[in-house]
Amino acid sequence: MALLFWYIAVLGKDRGKYYRRRRNQRGGLAVFIGESRFSWNLTNLEVIGLTDEELLGLYFARSEEAIRATGMVYGPYCRAIALRILDSEEDAEECLADVWLRVWNAVPPERPEHFKGWLGVITRNQALTLLRSRERRPRQADEAALELALSLSGAPEAELEARELGRAVSAFLAGQPERNRGVFLRRYWYGDTVEEAARWAGWSLSRTKSALFRMRKKLKDYLKKEGLYHE
Amino acid sequence: MNKDKIMEAMDHIDPALVEEAGLELSVAKRGRRGWSRAAVIAACLCAVLAGTAVAVELSGVRIVDIWNNEMRATGPDGTLEEVSSVTISRDIRYFSIDELSQQIMELDQGFTEPAARTFSSWEKMEDFVGIRVMENPVLDEAHSGGTMDVGLPDGKGRFVAHFSPGPGHAADGVTPMDGIVAVRMYGCYSLRSGSPELQPWGGVDITVSAELAIDTENSFLDEMELLYSDDAAAVQETYVTPSGLNVLISKTEIPEQEGGSVPSPAVDWYTAYFTLDGIFFRISAVDYKDFNGGNIPAGLVEETLKEVLDGFVC
Numbered sequence: 001m002a003l004l005f006w007y008i009a010v011l012g013k014d015r016g017k018y019y020r021r022r023r024n025q026r027g028g029l030a031v032f033i034g035e036s037r038f039s040w041n042l043t044n045l046e047v048i049g050l051t052d053e054e055l056l057g058l059y060f061a062r063s064e065e066a067i068r069a070t071g072m073v074y075g076p077y078c079r080a081i082a083l084r085i086l087d088s089e090e091d092a093e094e095c096l097a098d099v100w101l102r103v104w105n106a107v108p109p110e111r112p113e114h115f116k117g118w119l120g121v122i123t124r125n126q127a128l129t130l131l132r133s134r135e136r137r138p139r140q141a142d143e144a145a146l147e148l149a150l151s152l153s154g155a156p157e158a159e160l161e162a163r164e165l166g167r168a169v170s171a172f173l174a175g176q177p178e179r180n181r182g183v184f185l186r187r188y189w190y191g192d193t194v195e196e197a198a199r200w201a202g203w204s205l206s207r208t209k210s211a212l213f214r215m216r217k218k219l220k221d222y223l224k225k226e227g228l229y230h231e
Numbered sequence: 232m233n234k235d236k237i238m239e240a241m242d243h244i245d246p247a248l249v250e251e252a253g254l255e256l257s258v259a260k261r262g263r264r265g266w267s268r269a270a271v272i273a274a275c276l277c278a279v280l281a282g283t284a285v286a287v288e289l290s291g292v293r294i295v296d297i298w299n300n301e302m303r304a305t306g307p308d309g310t311l312e313e314v315s316s317v318t319i320s321r322d323i324r325y326f327s328i329d330e331l332s333q334q335i336m337e338l339d340q341g342f343t344e345p346a347a348r349t350f351s352s353w354e355k356m357e358d359f360v361g362i363r364v365m366e367n368p369v370l371d372e373a374h375s376g377g378t379m380d381v382g383l384p385d386g387k388g389r390f391v392a393h394f395s396p397g398p399g400h401a402a403d404g405v406t407p408m409d410g411i412v413a414v415r416m417y418g419c420y421s422l423r424s425g426s427p428e429l430q431p432w433g434g435v436d437i438t439v440s441a442e443l444a445i446d447t448e449n450s451f452l453d454e455m456e457l458l459y460s461d462d463a464a465a466v467q468e469t470y471v472t473p474s475g476l477n478v479l480i481s482k483t484e485i486p487e488q489e490g491g492s493v494p495s496p497a498v499d500w501y502t503a504y505f506t507l508d509g510i511f512f513r514i515s516a517v518d519y520k521d522f523n524g525g526n527i528p529a530g531l532v533e534e535t536l537k538e539v540l541d542g543f544v545c
């Protein structure tokens with residue numbers, strides 16, 4: 001109960017801007033405030049304006065609005081990731097239902113610092129799990145992974161865990177120019193085609209291919225330097 | 232490493248980075264400085280350049296800007312000099328580094344300083360670069376010309392490839408990029424060798440330069456500026472080869488330079504500019520006229536240059 005009051009205080013303060021926005025658009029204010037603050041029936045307008053902190057606040061308050069609100073704010077983003085891997089609207093919907101459940105169960109105690117990226121990671125993982133359960137492989141994401149795997153051909157340390165490799169790739173990417181690492185992740189994390197990654201960055205196709213090629217080479221060198229890769 | 236491991240590793244990428252890449256970025260457009268304005272300026276200035284025939288629009292190469300008698304720091308010591316300039320825009324193709332040879336891709340790794348390589352033939356240079364850049368039977372038949380010196384170790388010879396790194400963006404707080412930005416291939420040829428009228432020169436020397444632009448963070452090679460000192464008289468003309476190649480030819484009359492340890496003779500310097508399959512070409516020939524006892528017939532060097540241009544297979 002203490003947590004609920006804390007949340008109301010925080011949300012009430014921050015939500016002032018949404019009330020003002022609504023008043024400017026429609027005029028009336030008083031009834032709206034009374035209804036929404038205490039019944040948790042957030043309007044679509046309010047939901048779309050929620051910050052990550054406010055969304056997480058709903059989970060911590062164990063409000064069922066949390067799932068609907070997350071779906072409204074980040075549903076399109078998560079759906080795009082799921083669709084890219086599953087290539088089926090129906091499967092994507094099933095995947096998202098599982099994602100929201102996982103988020104509900106994970107928060108609290110977890111309070112992800114980068115909620116959107118964290119949701120993306122869960123969605124991708126869930127979509128791949130669903131795909132494997134149906135003995136299918138993600139066509140586009142598979143091609144991208146193969147491209148990266150071939151550039152790292154050779155034998156990495158046998159005991160190198162995927163988690164350790166993922167952390168090393170993260171550390172490598174953190175040292176790269178923002179748009180370069182963006183293109184890398186669009187291709188190898190989001191599973192974009194090279195053309196899509198080029199459009200995302202506003203680069204030509206050949207420039208994007210060059211950047212990806214150079215990033216793959218640099219990653220290999222980085223892993224060697226870190227002692228995580230031996231040819 | 233297998234792709235399943237890669238896929239699994241991607242699950243452990245920092246969500247902050249995933250989130251960042253999930254944001255939509257505004258599209259960054261490559262700058263083309265004042266294109267239409269410059270074209271208008273060029274068109275206007277054409278009229279005031281006495282004795283100058285300027286074609287503003289050419290296929291592959293265009294004049295986009297002309298400046299006359301401008302004070303510029305031209306030397307490394309920052310000495311100001313009055314110069315004129317012509318800026319040309321080039322319809323070049325940006326190559327992806329992985330379109331080039333394995334040797335170039337290896338050289339590209341950690342490449343930060345200019346470098347050069349010499350070769351025994353143009354074909355061997357093309358093999359090294361990994362791209363056939365030209366077909367020209369006239370040059371195939373030509374004799375050995377002089378040598379090119381790009382001022383780098385292993386950068387002096389008849390066939391030289393020069394590799395330029397990117398300038399980087401450290402001043403902008405962005406990691407300076409390494410990697411090759413441009414590959415320039417030089418070849419020195421001699422035509423009309425043994426012709427008695429070309430004694431004591433022995434022939435007309437032709438220098439061919441083909442420039443491949445590599446797509447990088449610093450892909451701003453679409454334009455280049457040709458500088459002329461104030462005492463030089465520059466004339467530009469267009470030339471269309473029988474195979475339809477549109478060429479911009481610049482003729483610069485450089486007067487005799489007195490003083491210095493070695494006096495320079497009066498020469499006419501011809502340079503032809505064009506792009507072929509997105510590769511930028513510069514073909515140069517120098518008419519030494521009557522220097523050192525020679526008596527090169529008027530127009531012979533220009534005629535030889537056009538013979539070479541006619542040999543390019545489009």
